[in-house]
Amino acid sequence: xxxxxxxxxxxxxxxxxxxxxxxxxxxxxxxxxxxxxxxxxxxxxxxxxxxxxxxxxxxxxxxxxxxxxxxxxxxxxxxxxxxxxxxxxxxxxxxxxxxxxxxxxxxxxxxxxxxxxxxxxxxxxxxxxxxxxxxxxxxxxxxxxxxxxxxxxxxxxxxxxxxxxxxxxxxxxxxxxxxxxxxxxxxxxxxxxxxxxxxxxxxxxxxxxxxxxxxxxxxxxxxxxxxxxxxxxxxxxxxxxxxxxxxxxxxxxxxxxxxxxxxxxxxxxxxxxxxxxxxxxxxxxxxxxxxxxxx
Amino acid sequence: xxxxxxxxxxxxxxxxxxxxxxxxxxxxxxxxxxxxxxxxxxxxxxxxxxxxxxxxxxxxxxxxxxxxxxxxxxxxxxxxxxxxxxxxxxxxxxxxxxxxxxxxxxxxxxxxxxxxxxxxxxxxxxxxxxxxxxxxxxxxxxxxxxxxxxxxxxxxxxxxxxxxxxxxxxxxxxxxxxxxxxxxxxxxxxxxxxxxxxxxxxxxxxxxxxxxxxxxxxxxxxxxxxxxxxxxxxxxxxxxxxxxxxxxxxxxxxxxxxxxxxxxxxxxxxxxxxxxxxxxxxxxxxxxxxxxxxxxxxxx
Numbered sequence: 387x388x389x390x391x392x393x394x395x396x397x398x399x400x401x402x403x404x405x406x407x408x409x410x411x412x413x414x415x416x417x418x419x420x421x422x423x424x425x426x427x428x429x430x431x432x433x434x435x436x437x438x439x440x441x442x443x444x445x446x447x448x449x450x451x452x453x454x455x456x457x458x459x460x461x462x463x464x465x466x467x468x469x470x471x472x473x474x475x476x477x478x479x480x481x482x483x484x485x486x487x488x489x490x491x492x493x494x495x496x497x498x499x500x501x502x503x504x505x506x507x508x509x510x511x512x513x514x515x516x517x518x519x520x521x522x523x524x525x526x527x528x529x530x531x532x533x534x535x536x537x538x539x540x541x542x543x544x545x546x547x548x549x550x551x552x553x554x555x556x557x558x559x560x561x562x563x564x565x566x567x568x569x570x571x572x573x574x575x576x577x578x579x580x581x582x583x584x585x586x587x588x589x590x591x592x593x594x595x596x597x598x599x600x601x602x603x604x605x606x607x608x609x610x611x612x613x614x615x616x617x618x619x620x621x622x623x624x625x626x627x628x629x630x631x632x633x634x635x636x637x638x639x640x641x642x643x644x645x646x647x648x649x650x651x652x653x654x655x656x657x658x659x660x661x662x663x664x665x666x667x668x669x670x671x672x673x674x675x676x677x678x679x680x681x
Numbered sequence: 682x683x684x685x686x687x688x689x690x691x692x693x694x695x696x697x698x699x700x701x702x703x704x705x706x707x708x709x710x711x712x713x714x715x716x717x718x719x720x721x722x723x724x725x726x727x728x729x730x731x732x733x734x735x736x737x738x739x740x741x742x743x744x745x746x747x748x749x750x751x752x753x754x755x756x757x758x759x760x761x762x763x764x765x766x767x768x769x770x771x772x773x774x775x776x777x778x779x780x781x782x783x784x785x786x787x788x789x790x791x792x793x794x795x796x797x798x799x800x801x802x803x804x805x806x807x808x809x810x811x812x813x814x815x816x817x818x819x820x821x822x823x824x825x826x827x828x829x830x831x832x833x834x835x836x837x838x839x840x841x842x843x844x845x846x847x848x849x850x851x852x853x854x855x856x857x858x859x860x861x862x863x864x865x866x867x868x869x870x871x872x873x874x875x876x877x878x879x880x881x882x883x884x885x886x887x888x889x890x891x892x893x894x895x896x897x898x899x900x901x902x903x904x905x906x907x908x909x910x911x912x913x914x915x916x917x918x919x920x921x922x923x924x925x926x927x928x929x930x931x932x933x934x935x936x937x938x939x940x941x942x943x944x945x946x947x948x949x950x951x952x953x954x955x956x957x958x959x960x961x962x963x964x965x966x967x968x969x970x971x972x973x974x975x976x977x978x979x980x981x
Contacts (some may be wrong), residue, residue: 393877400790403782410846414809414817418953419968421820422887476702477709486709492969493716495900496962497907499934503941503958504719507726511946528715535712559694582808589810592909592934596941611712632812633910636819645820659808659968 415656422653425646431654434604435631440643444651446602449618450519450625451588454598455521457621458587462530463580469531470538475564494532495508498593501529505597517624529593530583537579541572574677585662590656591629599624601632626657656675720962727959730756730952741956747920747936749950756953760837760922762960764932767837768912769905772844773852777898779845780852785882788860800857802832815914818843823915832927835917840932843911848901855897858891859979892979896972902966907961909934933957 433443473490477483505525515521545568553563569576602625605618612619626634632651635644730736736756744757782804787795822842827834863886871881917929918939937954944951949968 389877391878393879396879396882397790400786402780403779404786404795407779407783407849408798408802412807414846415805417817417821418813420883465708465711468705469712472702472705472709476705486713488969488973489713489716491973492966493719495903495907495965495969496716496719497909497934497965499937500723500958500962500965503937503955504722506941507722508718522689528719531712531715535709559698561698564701564904585808589812591810591812592938595938600942611735629810629812632816633914636812636816636914643863646878648816649820652816656813659810660805661803663805663808 388490413568414422418649418652418656422649422651422656423656425650426653430650435647442643442647444628444631444647444654446605446618447626447628447631447651448654449605450598450602451627451629453618454519454522454526454625454627455584455587457519458526458530459580459584461523461527462583465527466531466534467538467576469540470535471564473535474539474542475560475568490532490535493528494536498529498590499595501525502593502596504528505593510597517597517599517601518622518623519598519625522594522625522627523621525593525597526587526590531586531592533583533586534580537576537583538572540579541575542568544575545571571677572675574670577673578666581666581669583660585659585666588662589629591627591633594627595633598627598630600626600630602626628672684860713873715819723955723958723962726952726955727962728956730949730956734949734952735948736953736956741953742960745922749940749944749953754949756956758933758953758957759958760920761931761933761936761957763922764840764907764916764930765836765934765961765964767930768840768844768932769902769917771837771841772798772848772905773898773902775841775845776849776852777894780849780856780897780901781894783849783853784856784860785886787857787888789878789882800952803850803853806846811847811908811911813916814843814847815911818911818915826927830927832925833917833929834927835915835929836925836927837916837930838926840930841926844905844908844913847908847911848905851904852897852901855900856890858881858888859893859897863890890979892975896975896979899968899971899975903965903972906964906968907934909938913938933961937961 428600430443431448432445435444473483473486476599477486502525505521505528509515509521510517511525515524518527537656542564549571550563553567554560558567569678603616603623606614606616608617609617611617612621614620615623617623628651632655635648637649730741741756741758742762743759743807744755745759746755746757747760748755754919783799787799818839822839823834825834826832826836826839830838867885867889868881871885876884912932913935916932918931918935919929920931920936923930937957940950941954944954
């Protein structure tokens with residue numbers, strides 16, 4: 387009888403705690419969206435920020451975030467795929483490989499602020515890229531590579547052995563097997579993981595403070611010459627992203643409507659991350675259905 | 682004739698094979714070079730405080746006063762170290778029971794409901810950017826603490842609470858995997874002996890999965906330890922050890938975030954910040970090794 391009472395109490399506590407977690411997320415999302423969505427308008431999304439006056443927007447920041455995301459993924463995806471393929475298919479099972487695995491694990495747990503400091507020292511000062519989108523993209527690549535490697539490895543490990551062996555038995559080289567048999571099969575896993583990694587890039591701020599910088603020049607959105615310092619497409623200009631902007635106006639915002647702007651910008655950020663999340667899930671399921679012909 | 686034809690045809694394939702192998706090897710080499718250069722550059726900058734500026738490392742680790750611009754300057758980083766440890770351990774103390782309950786719910790009590798609702802919720806929590814956590818902490822938790830407890834609301838308690846929500850997904854995911862991987866026979870044996878679900882959970886499930894649960898907690902602490910902006914926004918940033926949980930404090934990350942941009946590269950004050958970064962990095966390595974050790978034990 388006593389054991390049964392304890393069981394009931396414990397079950398109730400566990401269910402209550404689980405409910406609490408769902409409530410916390412619901413409250414968190416609800417708070418951000420309710421406070422922020424009212425502030426989102428076309429004008430807010432496209433106009434430049436104001437320093438001391440009311441009515442500033444987040445146009446350049448939003449553009450910077452998207453541009454930086456694209457730049458980062460252009461660099462991260464090939465290197466990450468390559469490193470993942472090596473680790474999963476070519477690396478011999480020996481001590482050196484184990485050591486490499488340890489190193490990748492260490493790199494994945496290095497705090498993002500350290501990656502940012504490394505970027506400041508090496509990319510910004512030593513290689514003289516300055517506070518720029520390019521430095522930011524490279525720092526985020528460092529920060530995202532271990533994840534990309536793990537995703538690729540996971541995807542390739544999930545390929546049925548029979549399929550790989552059939553391809554090899556038909557006389558295809560290992561490389562051909564990887565690129566034309568294994569990668570397409572692992573595509574759903576790799577793509578889903580990549581989109582989730584992209585969402586992480588979109589929200590990252592600590593690694594960007596000292597690499598992409600905390601300011602943005604007055605961008606001229608009619609100037610599409612990538613070499614001009616005022617062109618939005620120039621990768622060697624400083625660029626404050628949306629996440630950095632939220633941090634900055636919260637800690638030193640002078641505009642009278644700073645907290646509304648922060649709320650609006652947070653809502654935009656969260657909505658984007660949610661879109662990435664749901665998009666990744668949907669795409670993963672869709673591709674899985676397409677490739678395996680399961681209804 | 683046939684042989685030479687084969688060879689001609691095979692050549693580009695073999696070349697391709699080699700190119701593929703070498704290119705992928707270069708990718709992984711790039712990764713290794715990156716991590717070694719991170720360690721090298723952070724260490725060389727962080728150690729120059731001791732070698733070039735002759736600051737005593739013991740003073741840095743145990744000193745209580747941090748005033749790099751003062752005359753004479755003081756470099757006591759103990760308040761930051763204390764802040765980092767107290768926020769991240771407190772965060773883990775809050776998040777660990779929550780995460781354990783959530784994973785028990787998902788694996789033992791209601792897998793269907795758990796997979797359907799709780800798991801997406803946990804994954805979404807993991808996806809929310811840290812600045813958004815900081816913003817919510819600043820506009821909800823801090824005012825709440827200010828009303829309920831004495832003090833300004835900012836401080837270690839606010840930081841720990843924000844961090845605990847941030848590390849909850851890490852702890853829960855690893856705990857869930859560990860519980861799900863438990864051999865069925867163990868649980869069934871316990872049920873067959875007549876024990877209730879709770880008895881099975883805390884007599885069988887909890888002890889056998891403990892190393893994995895600890896792995897999750899250590900990874901959570903590691904993440905909390907390295908988190909910069911969310912903590913910096915709610916902790917207050919006063920460079921001394923607070924007397925209560927609701928008093929302004931600092932962490933290693935918040936000190937670096939706040940001052941790195943305001944000091945000249947190569948100056949003593951700047952080098953001291955790099956020493957803080959070095960401590961942060963070394964702690965990360967310690968966490969990785971603890972995790973490795975725990976993972977090794979869970980296989981036994």
